[in-house]
Amino acid sequence: MSETKPDSISWLSRDVVSILDFSRSELEYLFDAATWMKRRLREGSVPRLLGGKVIALAFFEPSTRTRLSFETAAKRLGAETIGFTGEEAISVAKGENLADTIRMLDGYADAIVIRHRYEGAALYAAEVAEHPVINAGDGKQHHPTQAMLDLFTVKELFGAIDGLVYGVLGDLRYGRAASSFILALTLFKPRRVYLVSPPLLRARDEVLEKLREAGISYEETESLEEVLGELDVLYVTRIQRERFPDPSEYEKVKGSYRVTRRLLEERAKPELKVMHPLPRVDEISFDVDDTRYAAYFLQARNGVPVRMALLALIFGAWR
Amino acid sequence: MRKIREGTVIDHIPAGRALAVLKILGISGEEGLRVAVVMNVESRKLGKKDIVKIENRHLRPEEVNKIALIAPTATINIVKDYDVVEKKRVELPSVIENILRCPNPTCITRKPREPIKPRFRVLSKNPLRLQCVYCGTILTAEDIVEQLIGG
Ligand SMILES: Nc1ncnc2c1ncn2[C@@H]1O[C@H](COP(=O)(O)OP(=O)(O)OP(=O)(O)O)[C@@H](O)[C@H]1O
Numbered sequence A: 001m002s003e004t005k006p007d008s009i010s011w012l013s014r015d016v017v018s019i020l021d022f023s024r025s026e027l028e029y030l031f032d033a034a035t036w037m038k039r040r041l042r043e044g045s046v047p048r049l050l051g052g053k054v055i056a057l058a059f060f061e062p063s064t065r066t067r068l069s070f071e072t073a074a075k076r077l078g079a080e081t082i083g084f085t086g087e088e089a090i091s092v093a094k095g096e097n098l099a100d101t102i103r104m105l106d107g108y109a110d111a112i113v114i115r116h117r118y119e120g121a122a123l124y125a126a127e128v129a130e131h132p133v134i135n136a137g138d139g140k141q142h143h144p145t146q147a148m149l150d151l152f153t154v155k156e157l158f159g160a161i162d163g164l165v166y167g168v169l170g171d172l173r174y175g176r177a178a179s180s181f182i183l184a185l186t187l188f189k190p191r192r193v194y195l196v197s198p199p200l201l202r203a204r205d206e207v208l209e210k211l212r213e214a215g216i217s218y219e220e221t222e223s224l225e226e227v228l229g230e231l232d233v234l235y236v237t238r239i240q241r242e243r244f245p246d247p248s249e250y251e252k253v254k255g256s257y258r259v260t261r262r263l264l265e266e267r268a269k270p271e272l273k274v275m276h277p278l279p280r281v282d283e284i285s286f287d288v289d290d291t292r293y294a295a296y297f298l299q300a301r302n303g304v305p306v307r308m309a310l311l312a313l314i315f316g317a318w319r
Numbered sequence B: 001m002r003k004i005r006e007g008t009v010i011d012h013i014p015a016g017r018a019l020a021v022l023k024i025l026g027i028s029g030e031e032g033l034r035v036a037v038v039m040n041v042e043s044r045k046l047g048k049k050d051i052v053k054i055e056n057r058h059l060r061p062e063e064v065n066k067i068a069l070i071a072p073t074a075t076i077n078i079v080k081d082y083d084v085v086e087k088k089r090v091e092l093p094s095v096i097e098n099i100l101r102c103p104n105p106t107c108i109t110r111k112p113r114e115p116i117k118p119r120f121r122v123l124s125k126n127p128l129r130l131q132c133v134y135c136g137t138i139l140t141a142e143d144i145v146e147q148l149i150g151g
């Protein structure tokens, strides 16, 4: 028995915990909505689809980009926001546990956006709250709305997500944006996925397992140079110094994963697009910014229309 | 050991796991229960097996589930008046709640003062692999044995 709900209905009141909570068709519906939002933003004609709604932004971990883009998305659509960030969260909570803080916010707001340093915090919050909970990053695990805007950006650049060769570079073990991006690809049909990282920062078992389950052709490698020439999309993430027990190891790794204009001009296909969830440290040198390869600023700007689309779908305000 | 009049016989335990089963049940011998442990005996189904017989003790459902984690082939025989009156295979529930702890120190289930139970979904039964519902961490059969009977 197949009982597929139309996407507009399946989005209604949904929690957004992992990108794998969604089907390909649901994501494509989201991208349609995001395209519409983007056009309306450009025309300056965004309707107040969420007038009267209150959205709680509960950022237990500090954030700039993600929080501001959620806040902007909510406000563009006419919603109000409440919330806190980082240090403030400690005084808001004053030793209160997460469950109680979530219950309080659930009483005030129509939806809760949460970022927290513990893996699983968003799922837990979704179990506690009656209103929809959106995961804006739980520890090293998931960052589903980042993956949504990443795929939307790929689709915008190439017209399709299928059939491309992807390279995901950097900290694949602790980086939640990288993990969510890889998981998101399992919902589509990439031609090949290269996972480029030092051995210490290889993708986690549960992520590799999803690639295998989805029958995706992938390869783990340490060398960007070797695979760069094949790539359509290079997704770069930050390698954090604090992950390395030995600082000299870090220095070696850092150097080998630096994406420079020269490297790209020597090795990359002309159509290659370089993406990055930002903020970057020095893994992409500034001289890449004004090349045809750089897609990370476009990607960052897409955060607002994609999150507008997400909110509108969850509240059943767009179809 | 003479036949027991009343109690439980845990049969078809993989060879070498009998003491682990006792440990899971919290039976050290100091409780004064009469316990017989038979190890490495021939079995038609398993080649070799262990058996544990415990007089005057019946198992709670969560104890049976725990046994399933380390001795998935075990059968639980309930003895009344010297006869086996009920026989059931242990069965792994599809979700394991409360029994195991997530090894990931930053899993939400490890956060102090949260009313949350650790929960694992069964990824595969043979070999046994579990996954934390909250943080995605995968536990292998060895991790599970180590945690339940470790050191
Ligand atoms: N009163 C008793 N005291 C101690 N052990 C007993 C008693 N009754 C049965 N057992 C033991 O319990 C186990 C199951 O008994 P049962 O008579 O059902 O054997 P079975 O037919 O071989 O069962 P199975 O098909 O599960 O192998 C056997 O190991 C048997 O020796």
Ligand SMILES: [Mg+2]
Pocket: none
């Ligand atoms: Mg027998």
Ligand SMILES: [Zn+2]
Pocket: A120, B102, B103, B104, B107, B108, B109, B132, B133, B134, B135, B136, B137
């Ligand atoms: Zn966990």
